[in-house]
Amino acid sequence: MLGFFPTLYPGELLYSGIARYQIRSGNLSPKANIEELFNSRNITATADLPCGLDNLVQNLPTYSSATADSLIQKHTLYPFYAPFLPPKRAKRVQESMKSTKGGNIHTTAGVMASAIFAPQYFRFCPECLQKDLDKHGETYWHRLHQIQGVIFCPVHKITLQNSQIPIQGFNKHQYEAATESNCQTGDLKLNYSQTAIKQLINLAQDIAQLLENTYTSRTLEWFTKRYQTLLIERGYANVSGRVKQEKLIDDFLYFYDAEFLEIIDSTVAYKDRSNWLSQITRKHRKVFHPIRHLLMIRFLTDSRS
Numbered sequence: 001m002l003g004f005f006p007t008l009y010p011g012e013l014l015y016s017g018i019a020r021y022q023i024r025s026g027n028l029s030p031k032a033n034i035e036e037l038f039n040s041r042n043i044t045a046t047a048d049l050p051c052g053l054d055n056l057v058q059n060l061p062t063y064s065s066a067t068a069d070s071l072i073q074k075h076t077l078y079p080f081y082a083p084f085l086p087p088k089r090a091k092r093v094q095e096s097m098k099s100t101k102g103g104n105i106h107t108t109a110g111v112m113a114s115a116i117f118a119p120q121y122f123r124f125c126p127e128c129l130q131k132d133l134d135k136h137g138e139t140y141w142h143r144l145h146q147i148q149g150v151i152f153c154p155v156h157k158i159t160l161q162n163s164q165i166p167i168q169g170f171n172k173h174q175y176e177a178a179t180e181s182n183c184q185t186g187d188l189k190l191n192y193s194q195t196a197i198k199q200l201i202n203l204a205q206d207i208a209q210l211l212e213n214t215y216t217s218r219t220l221e222w223f224t225k226r227y228q229t230l231l232i233e234r235g236y237a238n239v240s241g242r243v244k245q246e247k248l249i250d251d252f253l254y255f256y257d258a259e260f261l262e263i264i265d266s267t268v269a270y271k272d273r274s275n276w277l278s279q280i281t282r283k284h285r286k287v288f289h290p291i292r293h294l295l296m297i298r299f300l301t302d303s304r305s
């Protein structure tokens, strides 16, 4: 059992807590640390969907009330993916995260098949960082800031900055903590239009909602039906469910700023009949990326058409 383990801050990635542990424990090698935490030398330092959590929880000091489930829900990116995975698949992701064999977690969660870019570096919000320092005397990696599509901090409404720490490090067993020296605010100023910025902030708020709540996982059929009902209600499909694709694309591209869609890799091409928007309105045969669902949900429940 470990003599101590840092209490995780609200919204802190488990990865970040382990990095803070490594600094304080003063252990010599990253591999020795991994073995101490997970009883295995094969665990890799993973930011989004880590594994080995059952062993880690057993090794935590007796004062810790953390369970594998609470870590998964509050300190990993699982709640970003889970609502859009069929229940059995979500369960498989959870089980892999608890076991020390996490080899296929990302494929099961649909992360690998995604057409949406993944951030290369851990990111931070300069104002959140200052707040952390004032409140806790140190900073940490916020899980919300590491998610694809979160370009603005939804609290401070400013652009996130890249830290100097790559998400896939050179040493796969090394956990790097967020510090003032590796989180330096550069002159990253993005010249986005006001509309794009507003929509990026909305998206970041929607993603924050996903993380802060426990939504039920739903089957592919459930999403097919739900969207069909909304499309009919909104006049984008006739009663038999036939979708008016041109009207849908027209209104979607009116509702969302073109620059915004480009930034989050979700442009819809008119001529391409197999564009993602058309696909998501048909029978779901595969899992769609959470960002695509969020765009769809906001469009179908917010639009005033």
Ligand SMILES: [Zn+2]
Pocket: 125, 126, 127, 128, 129, 153, 154, 155, 156, 157
């Ligand atoms: Zn912030």
